[in-house]
Amino acid sequence: MKKKSKSQIVYDHIEELVISGEIKPGERLPSEAKLCDILNVSRVSVRAGIEKLVAIGLVSKKKGGGTYVNKPSSDNYLSVFTPTLLHNTDYLELLEIRRALDSLAVQLCAKNITEAGIRKLAEIVEDMEHITDDGDFFALDKKFHLLISKYSKNRFLHNINLITWDVIQKTLRQNYNKVMNAARIVEHRKIYDAIIHKDSDLAKIFTLRHLEDIIDTFVCEYNQESQYEAIRRQRRR
Amino acid sequence: MKKKSKSQIVYDHIEELVISGEIKPGERLPSEAKLCDILNVSRVSVRAGIEKLVAIGLVSKKKGGGTYVNKPSSDNYLSVFTPTLLHNTDYLELLEIRRALDSLAVQLCAKNITEAGIRKLAEIVEDMEHITDDGDFFALDKKFHLLISKYSKNRFLHNINLITWDVIQKTLRQNYNKVMNAARIVEHRKIYDAIIHKDSDLAKIFTLRHLEDIIDTFVCEYNQESQYEAIRRQRRR
DNA sequence: TGAAATAACTTATATTACAAGTTATTCCGG
DNA sequence: CCGGAATAACTTGTAATATAAGTTATTTCA
Known part of the structure; x- marks a missing residue:
């Protein structure tokens, strides 16, 4: 059993939040600082995990505004594969x-x-x-x-x-x-x-x-x- | 014309290196430190850009070993969409x-x-x-x-x-x-x-x-x- | 010569700081 | 009390620094 990286912990956690429906498309994720507290990792790791989710199109970030779960109709084409409900x-x-x-x-x-x-x-x-x-x-x-x-x-x-x-x-x-x-x-x-x-x-x-x-x-x-x-x-x- | 983020600069630069064939599948990317020098950005930005490339399956990182361009046969399924030659x-x-x-x-x-x-x-x-x-x-x-x-x-x-x-x-x-x-x-x-x-x-x-x-x-x-x-x-x- | 020890390098994570943008709140004039 | 401007609080973006931990190349010594 290989140890999960910190950024993977963040990735999995957020993915789970979205799949379970706890955070719905259009809604905002907890801020990076809060995720640090919740998952007990540094902001570097939180950001690395979120960065991946941005890349596959599950979430989008707005400088100063927060990070939001993308709607399935998002024009980010990789969103086909995102585990939205x-x-x-x-x-x-x-x-x-x-x-x-x-x-x-x-x-x-x-x-x-x-x-x-x-x-x-x-x-x-x-x-x-x-x-x-x-x-x-x-x-x-x-x-x-x-x-x-x-x-x-x-x-x-x-x-x-x-x-x-x-x-x-x-x-x-x-x-x-x-x-x-x-x-x-x-x-x-x-x-x-x-x-x-x-x-x-x-x-x-x-x-x-x-x-x-x-x-x-x-x-x-x-x-x-x-x-x-x-x-x-x-x-x- | 919207200003590109630092991490996007890194992303685009590496993607270009791969598409142009300058770095072929299986080969190693310049280290994060070198990319910092080349592109004149901080390591945070370099890592953020690479993180996205990892997420879409274009490259893989090995702790301590470096970052490598994935071969098309990679079992990372998103690699279908990666711009390898x-x-x-x-x-x-x-x-x-x-x-x-x-x-x-x-x-x-x-x-x-x-x-x-x-x-x-x-x-x-x-x-x-x-x-x-x-x-x-x-x-x-x-x-x-x-x-x-x-x-x-x-x-x-x-x-x-x-x-x-x-x-x-x-x-x-x-x-x-x-x-x-x-x-x-x-x-x-x-x-x-x-x-x-x-x-x-x-x-x-x-x-x-x-x-x-x-x-x-x-x-x-x-x-x-x-x-x-x-x-x-x-x-x- | 060969293998172990070491050095050099590379990614992973954490901490701190500040910049820059957004959102919520407060305050004040009317 | 209302409306809007000023401000505060919050959030992401970037940077610099430090240390841990893994890999690779080099050196050293038997």
Whole structure:
């Protein structure tokens, strides 16, 4: 267990304040001096920690005025990855992106995956089928999809996926668990089978269905309409 | 013209060193003390600037050892967006993602765009058709696609797009200009027409073709093979 | 020659001080 | 009592200095 740096303590503390909703977007952080007292570190460390949060776009500083939590609509583009509280509509937006990118990832993965990769993927699928605790599913699901994007050999794709799952883990686990059920596990198996047979088209189809099922379940649960749903309905006409 | 903060001076200076290739991934930055001398600022400011670069994943610090430019393969996921020098293969990876996300964006855009948005889009397309300087094309192309993702009303999608174009602008303009030609302008007009007729399916098709043409041109230019090309060839069999 | 000891260097943190900008309060004329 | 100007209190920005702690290069000595 490596010791956390002082600036990391500050970073984590403020991030937690924002994720938990204790400080909402638009609101002001405690002043640097107060944070020094609370966390028992020097102002140098407080400033270093805040500096990082500024860089990723979670907060903004105003000389003489204080430090404020950015609103999600901030034009700082890195704010995509900031762990602000996400609402259900935000989650749908995220799922729409997953639909587009996961289907690309699985295509590339089926083409590029190695024997070692297949073994790892097999292990995950099997673990998933013998799950006892509901909480474990999240970890396995994340692993499964990240492994696929890793073997897509497209680093940008994989990195975007890492971010996506990081956001899901930090802010959406409650919502997430509600859309989990036995059907998801079968879908993973199907995707896996398509990958090992190097059938990228089939893998893509199963991945699209997988994401569409997740979206459907989520929309049902919350009686909301996704933009994707609207497009699909339009197509049926 | 707002005055740059000291830490921003440091940030920009180091970013420039990396983008220009003066300091390559894996190499060490000048020490904090040296940067103080070079830039004539205090160590506090040097550290604040570097702290931001650490946060976005461009560099990593080793206590006692120095500060190093990260390699693109760094597992710091924000490194996707860091302005390290990108090679041609990296650009192809980026184009593959654009293919997946731009087609989604244009679908949503056709559904959600407002009258004001259409007017803005029209202006861009017309400017594009009356272009005199080649250099202007980049700015208009960027504007066009960012406007589409903006009106997709999916904030994640738009933010990823902002990042993508930022990376292109910072690191890929030379490559980019080579794939530009008159055909691109016609393609934009077609996409625009589909959008104003609210035909999301057609808009998607034209966008896919647009990106595939760009990829083809780029691949021809550099005699490289994109993963996407391989998939397309496979499908033809 | 080789390994341990040492020196030199580098980042991490703390303290103090002041500059410069913002916000809240006080004060005073009407 | 009201309104606005002056002021005080607060907050971030920058600097200088000092020390701790880790890494790297050099020296020393067996």
